[in-house]
Amino acid sequence: MEDIRANLEAVHGRISQAASKAGRAEEDVLLVAVSKTRTPEEINTAIDAGVTDIGENKVQEIMDKYEAVKPVKWHMIGHLQTNKVKYIIDKVCLIHSVDSLKLAKEINKRAASHGIVMDILVQINPADEESKFGVSLSDTKELIMEILENCENIRIRGLMSVAPAVEDPEDVRGYFEEVKAQYDEFSKIEHERIDFKYLSMGMSHDFEVAIEAGSNLVRVGSAIFGARDYGNLEG
Ligand SMILES: *Cc1c(COP(=O)(O)O)cnc(C)c1O
Numbered sequence: 593m594e595d596i597r598a599n600l601e602a603v604h605g606r607i608s609q610a611a612s613k614a615g616r617a618e619e620d621v622l623l624v625a626v627s628k629t630r631t632p633e634e635i636n637t638a639i640d641a642g643v644t645d646i647g648e649n650k651v652q653e654i655m656d657k658y659e660a661v662k663p664v665k666w667h668m669i670g671h672l673q674t675n676k677v678k679y680i681i682d683k684v685c686l687i688h689s690v691d692s693l694k695l696a697k698e699i700n701k702r703a704a705s706h707g708i709v710m711d712i713l714v715q716i717n718p719a720d721e722e723s724k725f726g727v728s729l730s731d732t733k734e735l736i737m738e739i740l741e742n743c744e745n746i747r748i749r750g751l752m753s754v755a756p757a758v759e760d761p762e763d764v765r766g767y768f769e770e771v772k773a774q775y776d777e778f779s780k781i782e783h784e785r786i787d788f789k790y791l792s793m794g795m796s797h798d799f800e801v802a803i804e805a806g807s808n809l810v811r812v813g814s815a816i817f818g819a820r821d822y823g824n825l826e827g
Pocket of ligand 1: 649796813
């Protein structure tokens with residue numbers, strides 16, 4: 593059994609160190625605990641230990657766990673199919689993974705029918721990896737402008753990125769810095785439906801580098817809950 597409470601303390605220590613190294617405060621960095629493959633009991637333990645925000649990468653897992661988990665903010669961080677938007681539109685506070693106008697339009701439609709404005713991040717694929725979702729750096733501005741033009745029930749709150757999986761996180765610092773540069777540029781866009789607040793970058797093995805590069809939202813799973821066993825929940 594993982595000691596979730598102790599793990600969380602260690603993660604907070606790492607966040608605090610990275611933030612201070614970057615001349616920022618720990619409170620400037622939102623920790624989203626990524627609970628894919630985890631049980632409601634494990635998630636509730638994390639919530640009891642102070643976690644306020646939970647991230648899932650699959651619609652099905654949000655639906656399966658939603659009722660059994662204590663009140664908390666849910667984040668959709670994984671690839672989202674348009675036909676599944678309707679299941680989570682009233683459950684999540686932020687969708688991190690918007691990478692097409694088609695998806696944005698569906699979110700917009702569902703948000704409108706619920707009478708809400710949905711907060712989203714645009715997902716960038718900075719290394720243009722085939723295996724990853726996200727829009728390329730060069731197409732990001734166009735997508736943002738199209739969403740602003742077409743989606744009255746969406747508010748763009750920032751950018752999200754998943755760096756390539758590498759052994760040494762120093763190797764992806766450059767990608768994080770590129771996304772941060774874009775974040776700063778797009779922050780200047782003036783429009784009533786854009787209000788940048790979150791730069792979602794960094795996972796268990798690379799969040800210190802991400803924070804140093806300017807991330808203010810980290811998505812941390814295994815460092816909190818232990819290594820994942822995909823045996824029963826995925827595949
Ligand atoms: C699983 C996942 C994470 C967390 O990964 P860890 O390495 O367990 O911290 C973060 N972001 C996304 C999009 C994920 O799917």
